[in-house]
Amino acid sequence: MAKPAAIVGQIILYSAFAAFIGYFATAPTYKQIPDDVALIKLSMSHLGGRECRKRTAEELAKLPPNMRAPLECPRGRSDIKLVLELDGKPMFETVMHPTGLSKDGVSTVYKRFEVKAGDYQISVKMNDNLVNPGFNYVKEAQVTLKPAQVLVIDFNPDKGGLFFQ
Amino acid sequence: MAKWLTGASVTEPPDVILLSSLRGNAQTLFERIENFFDAFFGGTDNPLRHLGALGLYFLWILVATGLYLYTVLDTGIEGVYNSIGYLSREQWYLGGILRSLHRYASDAFVLVMMLHLVREWAYGRYYGFRLYSWVTGVPLIWLAYVSGIGGYWIVWDRMAQFSAIATTELLDWLPFFNGATARNFLAPDTINDRFFTVLVFIHLIVPLLLLLGLWAHVNRISRVDFLPSRRVMLATLISFLALALIRPALSEAPANLALVATDLPLDWFILFIHPLADITSPAAVWTLVFGATILLFALPFLPHPKAQPIAVVDAANCNGCSRCHADCPYEAITMTIHPDKPGHKIAVVDPDLCASCGICAGACPSSTPFRSQEKLVTGIDMPQQPVDVMRQQLEAQLAKLGGATKLVVFGCDQGVDVRGLAAADTAAISLICTGMLPPSFIEYALRSGVDGIVVTGCREGGCDFRLGMEWTQERLAHQREPHLRNLVPQDRLRLVYASRSEGEQLAAMVKEFKTQLATRLVTSNRPPAYSRRKIHHG
Numbered sequence: 001m002a003k004p005a006a007i008v009g010q011i012i013l014y015s016a017f018a019a020f021i022g023y024f025a026t027a028p029t030y031k032q033i034p035d036d037v038a039l040i041k042l043s044m045s046h047l048g049g050r051e052c053r054k055r056t057a058e059e060l061a062k063l064p065p066n067m068r069a070p071l072e073c074p075r076g077r078s079d080i081k082l083v084l085e086l087d088g089k090p091m092f093e094t095v096m097h098p099t100g101l102s103k104d105g106v107s108t109v110y111k112r113f114e115v116k117a118g119d120y121q122i123s124v125k126m127n128d129n130l131v132n133p134g135f136n137y138v139k140e141a142q143v144t145l146k147p148a149q150v151l152v153i154d155f156n157p158d159k160g161g162l163f164f165q
Numbered sequence: 166m167a168k169w170l171t172g173a174s175v176t177e178p179p180d181v182i183l184l185s186s187l188r189g190n191a192q193t194l195f196e197r198i199e200n201f202f203d204a205f206f207g208g209t210d211n212p213l214r215h216l217g218a219l220g221l222y223f224l225w226i227l228v229a230t231g232l233y234l235y236t237v238l239d240t241g242i243e244g245v246y247n248s249i250g251y252l253s254r255e256q257w258y259l260g261g262i263l264r265s266l267h268r269y270a271s272d273a274f275v276l277v278m279m280l281h282l283v284r285e286w287a288y289g290r291y292y293g294f295r296l297y298s299w300v301t302g303v304p305l306i307w308l309a310y311v312s313g314i315g316g317y318w319i320v321w322d323r324m325a326q327f328s329a330i331a332t333t334e335l336l337d338w339l340p341f342f343n344g345a346t347a348r349n350f351l352a353p354d355t356i357n358d359r360f361f362t363v364l365v366f367i368h369l370i371v372p373l374l375l376l377l378g379l380w381a382h383v384n385r386i387s388r389v390d391f392l393p394s395r396r397v398m399l400a401t402l403i404s405f406l407a408l409a410l411i412r413p414a415l416s417e418a419p420a421n422l423a424l425v426a427t428d429l430p431l432d433w434f435i436l437f438i439h440p441l442a443d444i445t446s447p448a449a450v451w452t453l454v455f456g457a458t459i460l461l462f463a464l465p466f467l468p469h470p471k472a473q474p475i476a477v478v479d480a481a482n483c484n485g486c487s488r489c490h491a492d493c494p495y496e497a498i499t500m501t502i503h504p505d506k507p508g509h510k511i512a513v514v515d516p517d518l519c520a521s522c523g524i525c526a527g528a529c530p531s532s533t534p535f536r537s538q539e540k541l542v543t544g545i546d547m548p549q550q551p552v553d554v555m556r557q558q559l560e561a562q563l564a565k566l567g568g569a570t571k572l573v574v575f576g577c578d579q580g581v582d583v584r585g586l587a588a589a590d591t592a593a594i595s596l597i598c599t600g601m602l603p604p605s606f607i608e609y610a611l612r613s614g615v616d617g618i619v620v621t622g623c624r625e626g627g628c629d630f631r632l633g634m635e636w637t638q639e640r641l642a643h644q645r646e647p648h649l650r651n652l653v654p655q656d657r658l659r660l661v662y663a664s665r666s667e668g669e670q671l672a673a674m675v676k677e678f679k680t681q682l683a684t685r686l687v688t689s690n691r692p693p694a695y696s697r698r699k700i701h702h703g
């Protein structure tokens with residue numbers, strides 16, 4: 001049978017084990033962002049445009065009848081250019097590349113920006129077919145960001161292109 | 166080169182030498198702490214000596230409590246949070262406690278798993294014949310962490326939200342994921358009910374794989390330490406129950422993807438990887454994770470001492486008794502039909518499994534020094550230290566012994582180096598493992614005129630070959646074949662458990678035993694004298 005000193009020792013060591021587990025199971029508290037900060041998440045997944053060419057009459061005639069499509073479209077998709085401005089100052093600019101070996105997949109971007117809570121003028125511009133100059137999608141808005149708020153900037157053609165959420 | 170390095174062999178590259186000296190220090194540290202714990206727990210109840218078994222036990226707690234949690238789980242996006250919250254609020258006395266047990270057992274599980282890993286490494290138990298155990302251990306870490314992180318997601322509270330986003334942001338850094346998984350957690354309407362069905366499925370399948378992996382992990386060893394002692398099981402369970410009552414596991418507020426989940430009471434055992442990614446980068450975390458995995462897999466393949474010769478069976482001296490088969494700690498021996506003796510079996514050693522421990526030689530009834538042949542050939546033997554050489558060593562040392570009180574110390578190469586104890590009145594013989602000692606050698610030494618015998622080996626859980634000391638103790642206590650004959654008085658025998666670093670303690674015990682023998686505190690008579698009649702074969 002164990003000696004009393006050994007039993008006391010065991011109780012102390014098991015309590016230390018329980019305390020260690022119990023403490024680090026919930027502490028110390030983790031603060032991912034400071035108290036007065038909000039998050040802007042820029043995230044999109046979009047298929048870039050394609051540059052299609054009209055086939056000439058001679059070209060069409062050479063093709064087998066079942067393959068005489070009037071347009072010849074390459075598989076590859078265009079890069080997508082994206083610019084994000086905060087209060088008129090550039091904050092982020094990128095060119096997204098299509099995924100896939102044949103460059104025929106979606107282009108994606110996912111970026112987090114920590115900003116102080118407050119009022120901002122946000123502007124996003126996008127060009128999804130770089131054969132054309134300028135930006136074919138633009139979204140601007142005045143927003144008020146509360147502490148810990150997440151503002152998502154996304155793109156969805158069904159929701160009218162670029163949108164904030 | 167630093168002074169403490171110069172002892173190592175010069176043919177090895179410096180980083181290998183550094184690693185092995187680091188390992189040596191870690192081993193000494195483990196031994197010290199384990200010996201300290203022994204003072205309170207004793208070997209059988211010392212949790213540090215049974216970390217693998219403790220891990221398995223925690224896993225069974227996880228399985229049992231997890232099954233109950235599943236029965237109440239509603240896998241809809243609204244239901245999931247409420248069904249788990251219900252347990253903690255309305256059913257705290259049962260569901261709530263089981264939930265807390267599930268959480269604390271999982272934390273303890275990863276802790277014990279990592280300790281087990283470091284300990285096996287520290288004791289140098291990761292290469293050679295243990296390569297299989299080691300390599301099958303590594304994937305278990307991944308499975309354990311995937312299960313643990315996934316478990317936190319199921320609750321779908323702010324913690325789950327935090328972990329899900331942080332994990333997918335990490336995954337998106339990998340080329341395979343193309344940067345789109347984190348989009349699933351952008352806004353409340355991007356998640357659907359199916360997500361939880363898939364999640365629950367993952368949290369079932371991965372733990373199942375973990376169990377399967379564990380089966381493979383212990384597949385090559387015999388008499389696996391499957392469960393810790395009852396006292397350890399009870400004490401750890403009580404610890405978890407106390408935690409469950411003092412700090413019940415509760416949900417955070419429901420997930421809300423429109424707000425950052427910050428100020429979280431993080432589970433640092435399982436979710437530590439997220440803060441790590443925040444203060445470094447996904448690239449750094451993946452480098453660390455893959456780097457550590459590759460390092461662990463590669464470790465056994467670095468230069469290590471060459472493997473020792475394996476056990477060899479001698480057909481003429483094997484009568485098929487199966488004792489070696491019963492005692493081999495690594496399931497390396499199988500019994501088949503004897504080629505020369507009709508109706509008998511013979512032991513066969515699997516070279517892939519044999520650990521070269523010699524325990525089988527200690528188990529064989531043919532390993533008795535009383536046999537008259539000039540060259541003692543036993544049924545199963547170790548080429549690097551055959552039983553015949555053991556007898557020669559013993560006889561040579563006995564012939565030289567002088568003094569009033571003569572002693573023989575048997576020890577093992579893995580534990581305290583007993584050769585330093587040799588003196589004018591003390592013979593000292595070191596074996597590959599103490600489990601290699603046939604008990605008949607003790608009787609033989611006493612009947613050759615020795616007054617006392619000390620047998621020493623590693624403390625419980627410290628035996629390099631797992632079962633050496635257990636079998637020795639049972640053989641000497643007449644509980645296991647081959648047993649020490651009754652003729653040998655137990656008071657002329659000392660079985661001393663000592664870890665590698667306890668040379669001084671062992672020396673003190675030997676000295677004390679000698680004094681006891683000299684002052685006639687030992688009252689028994691020596692067994693009748695015996696002198697081997699030597700037969701010389703041509």
Ligand code: HEM
Nearest residue numbers: 217218220221278282285290291298299302303305389390
């Ligand atoms: C998932 C948690 C784990 C559990 C529950 C577990 C359990 C066990 C058990 C029960 C044993 C047998 C002990 C015995 O009977 O002597 C064992 C042996 C072993 N484990 Fe693990 N293990 C785990 C993870 C690991 C990991 C991650 C590694 C290292 C990469 C590892 C390395 C080893 C080695 C090398 C042995 C062989 C010891 C020997 O042959 O002397 N284990 N483990």
Ligand code: SF4
Nearest residue numbers: 493519520522523525
């Ligand atoms: S030397 Fe050890 S591992 Fe090999 S067969 Fe004998 S008992 Fe088994």
Ligand code: SF4
Nearest residue numbers: 483484487489529544
């Ligand atoms: S213990 Fe010896 S005699 Fe018995 S099976 Fe093994 S080798 Fe043969």
